[in-house]
Amino acid sequence: MDTAPIPLVMDVMTREVFGVAPDTSIDTAARLLAERRISGAPVIENSRRVVGVISVRDLADPDRQSSEEPGYPIYYRVTDGWTDEFGTHAYSRPGRVADVMTPAVLSIPADATIVEAAERMLQLGVHRLLVIHGEQLSGVVATVDLLRAFARMHR
Numbered sequence: 001m002d003t004a005p006i007p008l009v010m011d012v013m014t015r016e017v018f019g020v021a022p023d024t025s026i027d028t029a030a031r032l033l034a035e036r037r038i039s040g041a042p043v044i045e046n047s048r049r050v051v052g053v054i055s056v057r058d059l060a061d062p063d064r065q066s067s068e069e070p071g072y073p074i075y076y077r078v079t080d081g082w083t084d085e086f087g088t089h090a091y092s093r094p095g096r097v098a099d100v101m102t103p104a105v106l107s108i109p110a111d112a113t114i115v116e117a118a119e120r121m122l123q124l125g126v127h128r129l130l131v132i133h134g135e136q137l138s139g140v141v142a143t144v145d146l147l148r149a150f151a152r153m154h155r
Contacts, residue, residue: 004153009117010110012149013131013139016079019044020054022098025071028087029054029097032075040128041075043101048078048136052101059100066095078137107132108141114149117141 019042020029032041033056040055058064074087107130108117117129121143128142 006113006115007149007153008110009108009112009114009131009141010138012114012145013110013141014145015139016077017042017130017137017140019050019076019078019137020097021045021072021074021076022051022096022101023071024074024097025093026059026066026095026097026100027093028071028073028075030059033059042105042130042137042140043097044076044078044083044137048083050105050107050130050132050135050137052098052103052105053130054097054101058102061100064100066099068094069096069099070094071096081138105130105132109133110138114141114146118146118150121146 018032018036020032022043022045040053042050043052043054044050070093074085077084077086106124106126108120110131110133120129121127128140130137131139131141
């Protein structure tokens with residue numbers, strides 16, 4: 001019986017990822033998550049280096065204090081190594097992503113297997129992992145990506 005090799009995370013990950021910068025306004029982050037119907041986004045700075053994650057939970061937590069410093073209405077789309085910036089450079093209401101983000105980055109290397117990704121998600125109790133190459137964001141792998149890959153393996 002010939003068995004196919006187990007796919008790698010890089011083979012199944014989503015390569016188009018929307019993210020924000022630490023100085024993005026809280027309003028812009030909330031709008032991005034709502035418009036894209038996503039529950040979280042990476043917080044990235046220079047050259048796609050991930051410094052945290054902003055989630056709906058972070059934005060909705062009434063106990064999280066934000067600064068009086070206004071943020072920029074800017075967000076990013078990272079696709080296959082390229083970063084596109086969207087928005088304007090105008091200031092908005094006070095509060096920046098850096099004030100409320102979660103500084104932990106739950107990630108996996110692009111060359112890990114989908115089994116390793118599934119085990120890591122189970123261990124951490126999460127539904128997605130950022131895919132990091134070096135210190136740079138390459139994509140995101142979610143449970144649905146893994147399910148699709150496992151289903152393909154068993155056809």
